[in-house]
Amino acid sequence: MIEVQHLTKYYGRHPGILDVSFGAEKGEILGFLGPNGAGKTTAMRILTCYLPPSSGMAKVAGYDVLDQSLEVRRRIGYLPENVPLYHDLSVSGYLGFVARLKGMQGRSRRARIEKVVEECGLAEVRNRIIGKLSKGYRQRVGLAQALVNDPDVLILDEPTVGLDPRQIIEIRELIRNLAGRRTVILSTHILPEASLLCNRVIIINKGKLVTVDTPDNLKNRLQRGMTVEITVRGDREAIRGVLETVTGVSSVTDTSAPSAGTCAFRVEAREGFDVREPAAQAVVTNGFGLLELAPVDMSLEDIFVELVTQEDIN
Amino acid sequence: MSRMIAIYLRELGYLFNSIIAYIVMMIFTLLAGYFFYNLLAFFNLASIQMMQNPLAAGELSLTEGVLQPLFGNMSIVLLLTMPMLTMRLLSEERKLGTAELLFTCPISDWDAILGKYFAAATVLATMLVLTFVFPWLLSRYAAVEWGAVTSGYLGLLFLGMAYLAMGLFFSSITENQIVAGILSFGFSLLFLIIGWINPFVSEGLSRVIAQVSILEHFGSFSAGIIDTNDIVYYFCFSLFFLFLCSRVLESNRWRG
Incomplete structure (x- = not known):
């Protein structure tokens, strides 16, 4: 559905994005992940034909963004980071205007507006003036606007930014329901959001593509050995000595203990070893009280920091 | 075409739902009314004096004495009011970020430009229609030369x-409304x-300048002469600035 090859965009001499290639299949939710200023918005603006690329090629639904811009624009829905709303219009007036701009006529337009108003939960505010709506509702109006032409490709730039936690959950739910037959590209700098919503994640940093993979694969790829967090009652040094002798353990580091008389460690195992059972056994047979033992999953947060710092070192 | 109409209706809706159109029309009709009253009062005085001199009285004409100067004055008021209609048309879209919506919708730049241009022109036409009341009032007491009125x-x-075309162009080059308005x-x-x-300039240059001057071409209209030369001038003048405007929108895109 989306095909991007060697895409580059310069702002003057400063590169917004540099030699980025990726693709997206029909029905996929693709996450753009990166720190602020990484080039996420630039990439999205190129895909939506708002900015032309300096070099490289981008195709949406088989149409080139430069040569067949109108065809591309017919097939996309775009929610920019600053939601483009006219504050003097009512919700239904605004959606009607956007639908007309997108070339929808008469009865089909009204039916479609009716549908997106339902889908985005705007029924009770449809006659309200947009300027008087809360941020959460404005975001929904933005989303409804992007959906009004029933696009094949939905491009959402930071759709949850500036919302309160409940609104964030609602918008995420909405986005998940919207996927399916549509291709969705969304950008975010909130990592859990990407792992929650996306089938695949593209990490970009300083305009360059760092990696493309599924959230799970990313975790597996970077997590070389297992990490376990363990909390034990007893003497710190003695317990450390016991843990270090367990087969497969590569390092034991202190972490802050939850309460007096107990101590906590982060135990890292060599690749291919599951140290949970032997470690528990060693603690118990040596007469210490095992309070807690949990494997640590590498969060996308860690992966992100790791990849981005690796990139910077290279 | 339907997209251009969508933009036209949106702009017209904005102008008439907000206070802008009414303020501009109020100021225009207020000033035009003031000029009309003054011109008519002066004409009245002149007519009374001329009664003693029937020969000179034949020289008096409503068209030359009232309507022609009224059109001249109204052209100055237009100069003051037209920038108020155009200054926000494109600059505000950029400032609010709605330009990103507009230009990622499947519309051409010309749809946007012409839609906005004709919306502003509709306000202009409306306020001109409102001032029809002056020649109509005159016609109740004297013979009005309707041809001259139409041409004016x-x-x-x-x-x-x-x-308006020039204003729209200046609105496209900045996101600051004040800058657009002043320019x-x-x-x-x-x-x-x-x-x-x-x-004060050479004869060749002065002939060129005379052709460029907006006032020069307006003079014949207010005198009741409709000359294709003048129509072509205004048409080209507007088209030129609308074209520049479309170039600016295009280049904004490339500069990012």
Whole structure:
């Protein structure tokens, strides 16, 4: 559905994005992940034909963004980071205007507006003036606007930014329901959001593509050995000595203990070893009280920091 | 076409739902009314004096005494009011970020430009229609030369549309409304009075300047002469600035 090859965009001499290639299949939710200023918005603006690329090629639904811009624009829905709303219009007036701009006529337009108003939960505010709506509702109006032409490709730039936690959950739910037959590209700098919503994640940093993979694969790829967090009652040094002798353990580091008389460690195992059972056994047979033992999953947060710092070192 | 109409209706809705259109029309009709009253009062006085001299009285004409100067004055008020209609048209879209919506929708730049241009022109036409009341009042007491009235209003419409095109262009180059307003006001004035320099420049140059001057071409309209030369001038003037405007939108895209 989306095909991007060697895409580059310069702002003057400063590169917004540099030699980025990726693709997206029909029905996929693709996450753009990166720190602020990484080039996420630039990439999205190129895909939506708002900015032309300096070099490289981008195709949406088989149409080139430069040569067949109108065809591309017919097939996309775009929610920019600053939601483009006219504050003097009512919700239904605004959606009607956007639908007309997108070339929808008469009865089909009204039916479609009716549908997106339902889908985005705007029924009770449809006659309200947009300027008087809360941020959460404005975001929904933005989303409804992007959906009004029933696009094949939905491009959402930071759709949850500036919302309160409940609104964030609602918008995420909405986005998940919207996927399916549509291709969705969304950008975010909130990592859990990407792992929650996306089938695949593209990490970009300083305009360059760092990696493309599924959230799970990313975790597996970077997590070389297992990490376990363990909390034990007893003497710190003695317990450390016991843990270090367990087969497969590569390092034991202190972490802050939850309460007096107990101590906590982060135990890292060599690749291919599951140290949970032997470690528990060693603690118990040596007469210490095992309070807690949990494997640590590498969060996308860690992966992100790791990849981005690796990139910077290279 | 339907997309251009969508933009046209949106802009017209904005102008008439907000206070802008009403303020502009109020100021225009207020000033035009004031000028009309003054001109008529003076004409009245002149007529009374002329009664002693029937020979000179034949020289008196409503067209030359009232309508022609009224159209001249109204052209100056247009200069002041047209930038108010155009200054926000494109600059505000950029400032609010709605330009990103507009130009990622499947519309051409010309849909946006012409939709907005004709919306502003509709306000212009409406306020000109409101001032029909002056010649109508005159016609109740004297014979009005309707041909001259028509030609005068046609001139005002073309003149106003030329200002609007220039204003729209200046609105496209900045996201600051004030900057757009000042630029369009300043350049409208410059094109109006550019002919003043004519006595002091070479004959060849002065002929060119006379052709460029907005005022020069308006003069014949208010005198009741509809000349294709003048119509072509206003048409080209407007088209030129609308074209520049489309170039600016295009180049904004490339500069990012």
